[in-house]
Amino acid sequence: MSAQPSTHAVIVRTRGRGIVTFVPDTLLLTRRHLLRTARTPQIIVLSAIMPIMFVLLFRYVFGGSIQVPGYSSYVDYLIPGIIVQTALFGGSSSAVGVAEELSKGTTDRFRSLPTNRAAILASRTLADMIRLGYTMALVIVVGLLVGFQFHNGLWPTLGGFAIALLFGYACAWLFTLLGLTVRSVEGATLAGFMLTFPLVFASSAFTATVTMPDWLRTFADAQPVTHVANALRALTHGDPAHGAILHAIVWSIGILVASAVLATLRFRKG
Numbered sequence: 001m002s003a004q005p006s007t008h009a010v011i012v013r014t015r016g017r018g019i020v021t022f023v024p025d026t027l028l029l030t031r032r033h034l035l036r037t038a039r040t041p042q043i044i045v046l047s048a049i050m051p052i053m054f055v056l057l058f059r060y061v062f063g064g065s066i067q068v069p070g071y072s073s074y075v076d077y078l079i080p081g082i083i084v085q086t087a088l089f090g091g092s093s094s095a096v097g098v099a100e101e102l103s104k105g106t107t108d109r110f111r112s113l114p115t116n117r118a119a120i121l122a123s124r125t126l127a128d129m130i131r132l133g134y135t136m137a138l139v140i141v142v143g144l145l146v147g148f149q150f151h152n153g154l155w156p157t158l159g160g161f162a163i164a165l166l167f168g169y170a171c172a173w174l175f176t177l178l179g180l181t182v183r184s185v186e187g188a189t190l191a192g193f194m195l196t197f198p199l200v201f202a203s204s205a206f207t208a209t210v211t212m213p214d215w216l217r218t219f220a221d222a223q224p225v226t227h228v229a230n231a232l233r234a235l236t237h238g239d240p241a242h243g244a245i246l247h248a249i250v251w252s253i254g255i256l257v258a259s260a261v262l263a264t265l266r267f268r269k270g
Helices: 007-014 019-038 041-066 076-106 104-114 115-146 152-182 185-201 214-222 224-237 244-269
Strands: none
Touching: 007 076, 007 214, 019 041, 019 115, 041 076, 041 115, 041 152, 076 115, 076 152, 076 185, 076 224, 115 152, 115 185, 152 185, 152 224, 152 244, 185 224, 185 244
16 A cells, blocks of 8 residues: 655645635735845845936926926926826836846746745736835835925825826836736836836827827827826825826726736646
């Protein structure tokens, strides 16, 4: 009679399957990503420098020549746009991080361990969202120092930041899919810039879309960055929403679901 497998052996063979292992594995790997960030403080500093530079550049260099209808101070229009830009640029780091771990073989080592496959990607995007929350908070602090004000109460303002964070999480999954597709650090970096720059600058992030040519305005008014920026302004400044809040949520959830499904399928195929 053959010996029965031990309980430990059964656990090892079944580990990595189902929601029971997904949650603890995701939290464990998220902690790993955050510890790596904490041990490389240059990542924290450099990720904060770009949004701060954009705030100071547009506030003091371009802000005097940009007038937006309905805003007495350009900085109240600017900061929500910078926050959305930060969410998009923060997500692009996911592509580089995924491509780097693929090229170094880290992902293959995780595959060989009894780890839930879905947790490997989910932990990456969750850690990126936590880092994004820190960067967004820093942008808000710098914005307050240069004159930004909340005009619409605490809860609407928190709702606006929650929408921006949801959009950033969706972008993390989108760029994770991009990193899995490109699979090289250089390619992921270039592809990230090619995707983020048109979406940021051909939007309402820095100026009203009414000043754009008709063909560009059509694109700018329809794309997600504009909707998320307008939703954040509606909730922080008290502007009319005109459906921007609903469109921002629908765009974010759509990008999140589609990207997460496609990224998970591609990751399972190897």
